[in-house]
Structure formats: C-alpha cells, structure tokens
Amino acid sequence: MSEIVRTRFAPSPTGYMHIGNLRTALFAYLFAKSQNGKFILRIEDTDQGRYVEGSIDVIYDTLRTAGLIHDEGPDIGGDYGPYTQSERKDIYKKYALELVEKGAAYYCFCQKGDKETESQDSGGYDRHCRNLSPEEVKAQLDAGKPYVIRQRIPLEGTTSWNDLVYGEISVENSTLDDQVLLKSDGMPTYNFANVVDDHLMDITHIIRGSEYLSSNPKYLLLYQAFGWETPQYIHLPIINGRNADGSISKLSKRHGAVSFQALIEQGYLPQGIINYIALLGWSPKSEQEIFTMDELISQFSIEGVHKSPAVFDYQKLGWVDGQHITALDPAVFIHDAFPYARISGTFLEAKWPKLASLLQSRITKYSDIPEKIAFLQQMPGYDVSLYIHKKNKSTLESSTAILSRTIECLTSQEDWSEEALLASMTALAGDMGLKLGPLTWPVRIALSGLMATPGGAIDILYLLGKEESLRRLADGIRLIEKENLVDGK
Numbered sequence: 001m002s003e004i005v006r007t008r009f010a011p012s013p014t015g016y017m018h019i020g021n022l023r024t025a026l027f028a029y030l031f032a033k034s035q036n037g038k039f040i041l042r043i044e045d046t047d048q049g050r051y052v053e054g055s056i057d058v059i060y061d062t063l064r065t066a067g068l069i070h071d072e073g074p075d076i077g078g079d080y081g082p083y084t085q086s087e088r089k090d091i092y093k094k095y096a097l098e099l100v101e102k103g104a105a106y107y108c109f110c111q112k113g114d115k116e117t118e119s120q121d122s123g124g125y126d127r128h129c130r131n132l133s134p135e136e137v138k139a140q141l142d143a144g145k146p147y148v149i150r151q152r153i154p155l156e157g158t159t160s161w162n163d164l165v166y167g168e169i170s171v172e173n174s175t176l177d178d179q180v181l182l183k184s185d186g187m188p189t190y191n192f193a194n195v196v197d198d199h200l201m202d203i204t205h206i207i208r209g210s211e212y213l214s215s216n217p218k219y220l221l222l223y224q225a226f227g228w229e230t231p232q233y234i235h236l237p238i239i240n241g242r243n244a245d246g247s248i249s250k251l252s253k254r255h256g257a258v259s260f261q262a263l264i265e266q267g268y269l270p271q272g273i274i275n276y277i278a279l280l281g282w283s284p285k286s287e288q289e290i291f292t293m294d295e296l297i298s299q300f301s302i303e304g305v306h307k308s309p310a311v312f313d314y315q316k317l318g319w320v321d322g323q324h325i326t327a328l329d330p331a332v333f334i335h336d337a338f339p340y341a342r343i344s345g346t347f348l349e350a351k352w353p354k355l356a357s358l359l360q361s362r363i364t365k366y367s368d369i370p371e372k373i374a375f376l377q378q379m380p381g382y383d384v385s386l387y388i389h390k391k392n393k394s395t396l397e398s399s400t401a402i403l404s405r406t407i408e409c410l411t412s413q414e415d416w417s418e419e420a421l422l423a424s425m426t427a428l429a430g431d432m433g434l435k436l437g438p439l440t441w442p443v444r445i446a447l448s449g450l451m452a453t454p455g456g457a458i459d460i461l462y463l464l465g466k467e468e469s470l471r472r473l474a475d476g477i478r479l480i481e482k483e484n485l486v487d488g489k
Contacts, residue, residue, distance in 0.1 A: 007038075009029070012047065019312065041059075041063065042073070042074075042197060067270065099149070108128075149180070155174060191218060195222045258312075266367050281309075283304045447469060
C-alpha cells in the first residue's frame with residue numbers, strides 16, 4: 001500500500017450533491033491535504049438504472065465551486081484510471097472469477113420470482129446455490145442460464161476491525177448475507193466494485209458515512225479472500241435535521257434545502273457552506289468557528305470527528321455564512337450581490353455601493369437582500385405604535401413635532417450628501433435639545449415603517465433622495481393624525 005495518504009470520493013451520478021455526500025468529500029479532501037496526500041475522484045455508476053443525465057457535470061461543478069480540487073479523476077486522468085466504474089467492467093469480472101476459483105464466491109442461478117429470490121427480498125438469501133456441485137454449476141453455465149456471483153461468507157467466526165472514529169468493532173459472520181458481487185448483466189455491485197477499486201487505486205484511508213458500517217465486515221472478508229492489505233476505515237456520523245415539532249430525524253427534503261446546489265441558489269457563499277459543513281460532526285481543538293479552506297486543512301484531524309449524529313441547523317449556517325459575507329472585499333460584495341438587489345434601472349442603482357456597504361454586515365445570504373431593501377422601493381404599511389419608544393422617550397406627540405421640524409429643516413436643503421444631511425440633523429437635534437438618536441427614531445420610522453433597517457435615518461434619507469424623503473415624512477404626520485391618537489384618544 002502506498003506510503004502517501006490517498007483518499008477518495010466516489011459519488012454516484014444520480015442527481016444533486018446531498019449535504020451528507022459533500023461532507024464526505026470535504027472530510028476526505030481535508031484529511032488527504034492535511035497529510036500532504038492525494039484526493040481522488042471516482043465515479044461509481046454501476047447502478048445504471050439510477051443514472052441521471054448531466055449529473056456527472058454536477059459533481060464536477062460542485063467540487064470545483066466548493067474548492068475541493070481532486071488530484072486524479074475521470075476528467076483529468078491519473079496513473080490509476082479509468083476512474084469511472086462502467087469503464088472497468090472487465091476488471092471486476094476478472095476478480096469475481098478469481099474469488100470463485102478461491103472458493104470465496106460462487107455462481108447463483110436463482111432468478112427473480114424463484115422461491116429463493118423471494119426469501120432474499122424478505123430478509124436474506126437462503127444460500128440455495130452455495131453448495132451446488134461443480135457438475136451442477138457447469139451444466140447450468142453450459143445451458144446458458146443467467147447467473148450472479150455471490151460472496152461466500154464464512155458461517156462461523158467473527159470479523160473485527162478498528163475504525164478510527166468508532167473504535168474496535170466485531171461482527172459475527174453468521175449475521176452476514178452472501179451478497180451479490182457481480183450482477184447478471186456483468187456489472188459489479190457497489191459493494192464489490194468499491195473494494196476492487198480501492199485496492200487497485202492504492203487508497204489508504206476510506207472515509208464514508210456510518211450507514212456503511214454494517215457492510216464493512218463483508219468488505220474486510222473480500223480483502224482477506226484476495227490476500228490484500230486493508231486500508232484504514234473512517235466512518236462519519238449521520239446528519240440529522242430538526243423537524244417542526246422540535247424532534248430530530250435523518251436530514252431529508254422535508255427539512256428544507258439539503259443539496260449544495262439548492263443552498264447556492266438561495267444565496268449562501270460556497271466558503272460559508274463548506275465552513276459550516278466542516279463543523280457537522282467535527283470539532284477543532286480551538287474555539288475557532290470561522291475558517292478559510294487553508295485553515296481547515298491545517299487544523300483538521302480525525303481525532304476531532306464525533307461518533308454522535310450531527311444536526312443541520314439553518315440558523316447556525318446563516319451565522320457562519322454571514323461572517324464570510326462580512327469578510328468579503330467590499331468590491332467583491334458590491335459586484336456579486338447586485339443581481340440579488342433587483343434594482344437595475346431604479347433610483348437606487350446609482351447609490352448601490354452605499355446600499356451594499358449597509359447590507360454587507362447585515363445579511364446571512366444574498367437572497368436576504370430583496371426583503372432587506374424592499375422598503376426603499378415601496379413604503380410598507382405600518383402601525384403608528386412604532387413611533388413609541390421608551391428608551392428614546394419617543395411618543396406620538398413628540399414624533400409629530402420632530403417630523404414637522406425635520407420637514408422644515410430639510411425642505412431648504414440643497415446638498416443631499418450624507419455629510420450635509422448629518423450636519424443638518426445634528427444641528428436640528430441641538431436646536432430641539434435632543435440627542436441625535438431620539439431625533440432620528442421617528443424619522444426612521446416615517447421613512448421605512450420598520451423598527452430595524454440597514455443603516456440609520458441619515459443613510460435612508462440619502463438613499464431615498466429629497467423628494468421621496470419629504471413625502472414619506474409628511475405621510476408619517478398624516479398617519480398619526482388620521483389615527484387621532486395625538487391627544488391620547
């Protein structure tokens with residue numbers, strides 16, 4: 001086996017990249033790179049019935065977008081190719097026949113609809129063909145009867161191994177079924193192909209989900225039958241999702257977006273997604289939570305991988321992604337966020353750099369932007385009770401007075417720059433014996449109809465422009481008067 005660490009990611013081309021699959025790829029990549037090793041991409045397309053057109057390109061695009069660059073694979077080649085299983089059919093047949101010769105596998109002629117197949121469907125093949133004589137086997141082959149090749153599992157003893165996450169594991173061989181290795185169409189099963197490929201491609205560490213733990217004894221028995229050195233096994237805990245009632249279950253579509261592509265379409269950054277996924281089932285030695293890819297590589301270790309299931313938390317994903325958005329170069333954010341703003345051709349387009357600067361630290365994903373800025377394009381309806389603010393000592397009566405004085409002050413304002421607006425509003429606050437905060441609270445409500453906005457009153461005045469700002473301030477006064485609440489009625 002190679003002295004260089006070699007890991008692999010072996011997805012099936014069946015559609016989008018599930019979060020669980022992406023985490024497997026990420027951990028395999030991080031471990032290989034942390035050990036100065038190689039990360040291999042292999043396409044496992046033995047189940048042709050599940051193949052989805054275009055999904056191989058999805059795999060390539062996902063890995064590239066996520067920053068998981070493989071060292072060998074179908075698209076770039078390597079010394080261990082081909083890297084697509086459907087192109088290795090003859091290899092699998094050769095090794096399946098070798099197992100038959102060794103007595104570690106056997107021909108099975110049971111067909112769909114046979115009693116034996118039915119027993120398999122209901123809980124396990126009854127080994128009907130396991131003890132056929134050589135003469136019986138030859139007669140069936142000569143007659144051209146279709147067959148599969150099954151693994152001959154030992155009926156006694158135990159199979160044990162040390163998983164680098166779950167520790168020592170032992171399984172009674174009697175609990176294992178004689179799995180199919182080679183199907184009747186000549187294609188291998190996943191359970192056989194992955195063993196042959198991992199050996200021939202010199203894979204040193206196999207990283208995969210814990211759902212494969214139950215199959216691992218059969219893989220080990222295949223290694224033993226061939227006389228091959230076994231790799232190190234690293235099984236990852238499952239990823240759960242939180243249900244509406246607070247309960248936990250395996251992550252699925254009912255929990256929301258569960259594919260990398262769907263999260264990207266929702267406006268999450270690739271680096272934010274990867275950072276968060278790294279924390280699903282792994283903990284660094286430090287308290288650090290926000291990582292670049294290089295930092296993940298330098299800090300990743302198998303010792304930090306948990307046994308217990310991880311829970312996908314959209315709130316935590318949002319926080320992590322928000323940190324990455326905030327850390328972007330402002331010019332990058334201005335460029336990449338603009339399509340989400342949907343302001344092309346509006347009065348806000350020229351002021352987008354300013355608006356972007358207000359948004360960058362206030363969103364968790366790009367798709368938050370339309371909702372954050374909707375009030376700038378259309379004033380929402382709001383309740384006049386928003387004007388009442390205990391800390392700012394704001395009442396409906398005081399708000400009316402402030403809005404009136406603000407209109408008087410700004411009507412003659414010619415310079416509508418942020419600096420000039422700040423100077424005018426600061427001076428007005430002084431004239432009214434107020435601090436700037438209590439003065440701008442009712443102004444911000446009248447301009448936005450919201451308690452929380454990207455930016456304060458000065459920013460909104462600038463973004464809306466003079467005409468629209470004065471109109472909204474006057475509307476605010478009229479709304480209060482309409483409710484006839486100034487005198488407390």
